[in-house]
Amino acid sequence: QVHLQESGPGLVKPSGTLSLTCAVSGDSITSSNWWTWVRQSPGKGPEWIGEIYHTGAANYNPSLQSRVTISVDKSRSEFSLKMTSVTAADTAVYYCARNIVVVVAASVSRVRTRLDPWGPGTRVAVSS
Amino acid sequence: DILMTQSPDSLAVSLGERATINCKSSQSLLYSSNNKNYLGWYQQKPGQPPKVLIYWASTRETGVPDRFSGSGSGTNFTLTINSLQAEDVAVYFCQQYFGTPLTFGQGTNVEIK
Numbered sequence: 001q002v003h004l005q006e007s008g009p010g011l012v013k014p015s016g017t018l019s020l021t022c023a024v025s026g027d028s029i030t031s032s033n034w035w036t037w038v039r040q041s042p043g044k045g046p047e048w049i050g051e052i053y054h055t056g057a058a059n060y061n062p063s064l065q066s067r068v069t070i071s072v073d074k075s076r077s078e079f080s081l082k083m084t085s086v087t088a089a090d091t092a093v094y095y096c097a098r099n100i101v102v103v104v105a106a107s108v109s110r111v112r113t114r115l116d117p118w119g120p121g122t123r124v125a126v127s128s
Numbered sequence: 129d130i131l132m133t134q135s136p137d138s139l140a141v142s143l144g145e146r147a148t149i150n151c152k153s154s155q156s157l158l159y160s161s162n163n164k165n166y167l168g169w170y171q172q173k174p175g176q177p178p179k180v181l182i183y184w185a186s187t188r189e190t191g192v193p194d195r196f197s198g199s200g201s202g203t204n205f206t207l208t209i210n211s212l213q214a215e216d217v218a219v220y221f222c223q224q225y226f227g228t229p230l231t232f233g234q235g236t237n238v239e240i241k
Contacts, residue, residue, distance in 0.1 A: 045132075045221055045232040047177060061129075061229040095177050107161035112225060114168050114191070118177035 002026035004096050004119035012090075012126050018083040022096030022119060029072065029128040030054040034099040034112050035079045037070060040121075047092075051099060051112075052079055086126045093121040130154050130224050134233035140241040147209040149236045151222035156202045157185075159226065166226035169198055169207045171237075173218045181220075182207065214240065 008020035022035070029035065037049040050060035052070045064083070070093050072079040083090060097115040104111050131154035158164045165185035170178035180189050182198035185205055195210040199215045209216055217240060222233040 045234045046223075047232070048230040050229075059228050063229070097177075104162050104164065106163070107159065109162070111164075111166070114180045114183040114189070114225075115170075115178070115223075116180045118179070121177050 002098060002117055004098065004117060006094060006096050006119045006122040008094075008122060008124070010123055010125065012086050012124060013128055014087055014126055016086055016126075018081070018086050018094075018124055018126075019089065020081045020094055020122065020124070022079050022081075022098075023079045024079070024098075027098065029074055029077045029079065032101045032110065034101065035072065036097045036099045036115060038095045038097060038115070039082045039090075040095070041092045046095070049081065049083075051092075088126050091124065091126045093123050095119055095121045107108075129156075129229055130227055130231050132222055132224055132231050132233040133224060134220075134236050136236060138237040138239070140239045141209075141212045142241045143214065145209050145241075147212050147216070147238050148238050149207045149209075149220050149222075149238070151205045151207070151224075151233050153203045153205075153224055155226075157224050157226045158202050158215075165201050165205070166224055167198075167200070168223045168225065169196075170221045170223060170232075171216075171218045172221065178221060188237075209238070212238075212240070219238070 021076045034051045036051040038048045051060040069082045096116040099112040167185040169182040172178040186198045219235045
């Protein structure tokens with residue numbers, strides 16, 4: 001059974017850096033899947049932050065790209081999120097998730113199809 | 129970004145009745161090379177992360193009860209919950225994976241009438 005677990009500080013000061021780590025078990029972090037960060041503010045839909053492949057290739061949400069870095073540590077089976085210059089608007093529950101890759105024969109392509117499983121989430125507040 | 133809009137925002141349904149949730153995307157999610165719609169549905173219960181129910185617009189995830197079904201193509205999609213059970217009370221989100229950034233709808237809150 002695949003399990004993901006977020007960890008990191010629950011409180012970050014404005015203008016500071018948010019740092020979270022996601023520990024992966026039950027699946028190899030070097031599998032064909034991508035590893036994703038998503039956040040959710042109260043009462044809103046989830047917001048995709050970005051993703052990383054075990055090679056280090058990463059994609060980011062353009063709205064956050066200038067402030068976000070996602071990295072992977074294969075030896076520890078972990079991937080991490082760093083977000084700089086945080087403000088109150090970054091207060092949210094942060095989730096890590098696996099994005100399952102499926103090979104689609106008809107188009108000879110590998111498609112990231114769904115986020116499963118998700119970690120339980122970690123609440124991060126930005127406040128002085 | 130592809131904008132995902134769900135309707136209604138909230139829905140109250142009697143136990144055993146059908147719930148229908150709609151999702152509209154700002155551009156087509158149908159990839160012509162493989163004729164697949166890049167659309168998923170998630171269920172989120174209070175205090176829990178979202179859980180995938182449906183992908184490819186209509187493929188049920190392993191272990192998801194068959195009262196959940198997805199339909200639609202292009203820009204218009206529907207999640208149907210047949211014979212609503214008490215454990216189906218949750219917020220439901222649609223999500224596109226046609227392009228990055230991945231985007232979600234605003235959510236539909238399903239309650240018991």
